[in-house]
Amino acid sequence: MKRSEPQDAEVRRKIPPVICYPIHTMPRPHLAAYQAAREGWEKVDELMVPPRDARTFTVPAGSFFRIISIQGPQVGDLNLWAVDDISERFYSGKTRALHGTHLSTGDQLWSCLPYLRPMATITHDTLDWYGFDEFGGSVHDVIGTRCDPYTHKLLSGHEYHHCCHSNLTRALADRMGRAMDEVEPAVHDVLNVFMCTGFTRDTGQYFMKASPVRPGDSLEFFAEIDLLGALAACPGGDCSSEHSSDVAACYPLLVETYRPKSPPQGWTSPARNAYSRRHGD
Template identity: 45%
Template structure:
């Protein structure tokens, strides 16, 4: 086990040291439900979230993994950057971790404020950032078959009404997914440990467009590919919906909060006129 310190660190009170009292206050604040819906199995849905609101993703009637994308509602070129988030935070996400956006913006789009799996024995590898969405291209490569309900396709259909396309779908946060690297440093996925009472909440730092897919592998308790893979019909038995709630929080809880500014780099990358 490596014991080196993290490569990306800030000074106390810096960009990587969020005000935990603020986010605890937001998580505990009185709130008003403004939107609620379920995302059925093997489908996707996109929705808008105003800055200063909280989104809760909940289990419904069985363990289910979801693939999450985030965009700046007013400029979809600014979107969640999973790779930089892995570097600035860690290989999975939990309370106080932030969803960092792409260059040239590089700011938190959202901050995790609640995670009922934070104390789970495997918490370090739940809400996975190492992997990305399943897609029909890799499925065709591995199985020789076409399948239209992988997370990439579900997200593509979900964002189409907002004027976005397949090219806008990006690397995800695998919410509720238990995954990591095995002793051969190969990526693995294991059965989702979530229960119907579990949820994951994040606070919108800017106006967001969110999209979530209910993974066609369901709880990932059976293999999706390889010699022991279950068929798509067998995997369906392990699929469940996910619930979405969007809350407005009382204004007093937001005292001291301001939407984050984009990165302040003012250079020209050394380009000479």
Template identity: 50%
Template sequence: MTQVPAAYQATRGSILDVDRDFYARLTDPDARERVDSLVVPIRDGRAWQVPAGHVLRLSTMEGPQVGDFNLWHLHNPRERFWASRTRQLQRAHVSTFDRLWSTLPYLRPMATIIDDTLSGYGVDEQGGRVHDLLGTRCDPYVNRLLTGEDFDHHCHSNLVRAVRTFGLTEFDVHDVLNVFQCTGLNDDDKYFMKACPAREGDYLELFAEIDLLCALSCCPGGDLSVDLWGPDAGDPLLTCHPIGVEVFRLDEALLEDWQPPEPSPYASGHGLQGPAIDWDAEKRRRLNERSP
């Protein structure tokens, strides 16, 4: 089968044309200092700050575990991670040198993935891939719809609790990057989830392009080896593990030529100023130009 080219493609020198040599240098363990660490407990969430120019590491510290990840601009939470645009600009499952993009009207990279111990997982026999942007967080509203029961520790609720100390609310929680999660689309074009392939000590590292507020939920589904809904649903509590969070300050020499990306330079006119354009007339004019 002939592969159809991607709709969104990087041009040389554009912000999508990532300097891989630069980001690869940021993984040097001897050129960094850990300045913060915490543990996200099972079936719970935590929020924390990452200054621009620092590295964030998320790790499966005791065994396989899926996490639901949100990001905001620390100083302006209206600018937040845009999962669907990241899926278009990068891919549906992200890994090293992919970027996490912010919402309009800002549209800039919030973070760049610089290391991923699961990058070699590739595509499995069912079409599963890791670090998912296809799906979103589990939530108590869908759970109520599917089961008729209330459960307050879905990822959505965990994130709601986590960000309250930073003045954010449920309305600020948004579509996620599902770290360490293995997903795909089946032959019916329906979303599936598989058991997490991560093992103790696996990690994902991101370079903060701007000052970030981050939040992570340890999914109550644990490693997703137990069905959460449907006829075979069970309680996956025994498959749950914490996720470790570490923040590293980099050697200043590594960042000598780096600058945080600016928001989109689009002038935000949106056609609200100036005369209206008669697009039908313009179309007719161009058709006439083509006529012999």
């Protein structure tokens, strides 16, 4: 039975919030040192991700990689793993809890438990001007999961094989030389690169809208550890209407890797989390 609103309802609603995970006590990246390390860097690799598909790439610790819009408005779904152990993978939920729903320059991408360390740091974002719009939307979110064929089947009754989840699964299977059903559990919630999203204010539902990304825009990262990455060019294109589609205008994405002349001053690759893992034994 539904309970009636208490007399002090407004008082309860006006209790001020408390940040769950204040990060001022954490070591923070020295962005000025990272920016200085970009001077004179050398491009060592590039990778084209075709529309409605995904590709993998590796980035050594201490190098930079950049995801670039090159032909038209296109969003991408990014997965990251430790190159030598894919059980250590990007943890979007903890990243969201530490940095917020949408990421930009200075935010870090954290790995899952029990490793919990920075995998990459965002060093440059050409869309950081966007901020939050009147609908509460912003870019580069860690609130969505990735378009997947299971949810598509649930909602539409149809099978669609080029969702980002499937594309990432195929790409990882090709990279590892393993069957898709073996590697699929390692595919995880993503950083939605260039995607513009938020939550509706009336129902709290996850929404998307046309991405502001245009050719030449980029999101740049510094690899804190040796990384294996996978990027999917979403079948929704700019995600202005739907995200699992064979009719949306879709474009490739470019991944460039840069090696600096020397690592950022004072930088060392972070060790895995130091918690004893005793769990109260």
